[in-house]
Amino acid sequence: MTFPVVGMVGGGQLARMTHEAGIPLGIKFKLLSDTPQDSAAQVVSEVVIGDYRDLDTLRDFARGCDVITFDHEHVPAEHLAALEADGVVIRPGRAALAHAQDKGVMRAKLDELGAPSPRHRIVADPADAAAFAAEVGGFPIILKTVRGGYDGKGVWFVRTPEDAREAFLAGVQVLAEEKVDFVRELAANIVRSPHGQAVAYPVVESRQVDGVCDTVIAPAPGLDEELAGQAQELALRIAKELDVVGHLAVELFQTTDGRILVNELAMRPHNSGHWTQDGAITSQFANHVRAVLDLPLGDPRPRARWTVMCNVLGGDYPDMYSAYLHCMARDPQLKIHMYGKDVKPGRKVGHVNTYGDDLDDVLERARHAAGYLRGTIVE
Structure with missing residues (x-):
């Protein structure tokens, strides 16, 4: 009997602990890690060192894996689409992951579902952020980059239009949300x-x-x-x-x-x-x-x-x-x-x-x- 191979993209602690959970089941793990020193790379037996942002690297990694899953949500969506077109099993799939990769996409879908959320909208610049603040009763508001933020990074507590400037420096789309009591x-x-x-x-x-x-x-x-x-x-x-x-x-x-x-x-x-x-x-x-x-x-x-x-x-x-x-x-x-x-x-x-x-x-x-x-x- 051949036990399945789970391919994990990302070598952080979540991959390390997921691998640990698969050991008693006899599940085989294959890891795509940035460096040999990454948390999971220290303990998984089959490690590929490579860049998850490179499609050829992802395609080579996927060979021999029964399913691909993730330690993080940062794999480019177009690469996920290419892998799915190749017949690679990805869980969660590209369509689902889009809602964790992009906060604007997430908010739009939650609105469609009627899920309760803070008031929000995409804003173009500090003046637009100030206009949003006026719409929701005034400052302070929260600004977030729609992509790439985690553990407080890419998130700003904004009290004035001047405070909002930093959020727009990276050139990434910005989501404004009301400050929730x-x-x-x-x-x-x-x-x-x-x-x-x-x-x-x-x-x-x-x-x-x-x-x-x-x-x-x-x-x-x-x-x-x-x-x-x-x-x-x-x-x-x-x-x-x-x-x-x-x-x-x-x-x-x-x-x-x-x-x-x-x-x-x-x-x-x-x-x-x-x-x-x-x-x-x-x-x-x-x-x-x-x-x-x-x-x-x-x-x-x-x-x-x-x-x-x-x-x-x-x-x-x-x-x-x-x-x-x-x-x-x-x-x-x-x-x-x-x-x-x-x-x-x-x-x-x-x-x-x-x-x-x-x-x-x-x-x-x-x-x-x-x-x-x-x-x-x-x-």
Whole structure:
């Protein structure tokens, strides 16, 4: 019996953890990575070093793969179209990925579906951004490049027309959105297979620091069951209407007046789902592998009442390994996941998961471990 080969484009930590989830299933992985030092390239046995922006490289890589999936959404759409014309199986497909690659395309489609979103439109220049601000009740507003932004990059909090100038310097189309008066950020994570089976994970609370995810709490504390159900149903409907195959993260705002609004879409395993590695019966990574291979999906239910994920960011303390002794001795239930990256200030280099029945305790354990590994906590 020949086990299938999953081709993963992109060598980051998401590819590393997806590969890990496929190992128990005997799934073979082939990786297209920028450098041999990339996170996944350190652990996958078959690695092709090349540029995902080069069509010939992609075509050569696709040979011998049963399915292609992605660590990121940056492969040019015209290359994806060429691969599909060649008969390469891509999951999620080009048509679905367009909504994660271009925020303008995403907003237009969500409007068509009637999905709740912040007020928005494409703006041409700082004067047009000021006109949009007047339309939505005044500054501040949010400006985003429609392509290429992540972890706070390509996003501007704009208080005046002068503040808007920077957003237009890159020559990329700019999307303006109203600043939402929200209580907190949520995420609804679902996985969908080619034949339409889908599973939904509990809706989580995602806490950001400087535009970067810091802490995820599963499930979101105090979230009304009806609103949580609405969020899951919305994510499942978006996945179906966009024909998403694999993992879909729908990032949401919970507003002060009790609504949910769609903020972003990601069609790959997502930071808001890292808690599932230790806190769910089947992780987002394992279910993504199952979905792209059209295998039956696994149970998404949580293993514990509460699970907390904290990102470990690089600081001025590069020797994280020496901190393991303290962290593991202090909390034998702690789960540490490191990405094999060089430590640089502010860079995501790993995450920790904790779980249990007492939310305050679970939160404190995760925050202490992440802080100790970073060097901001010394006791």
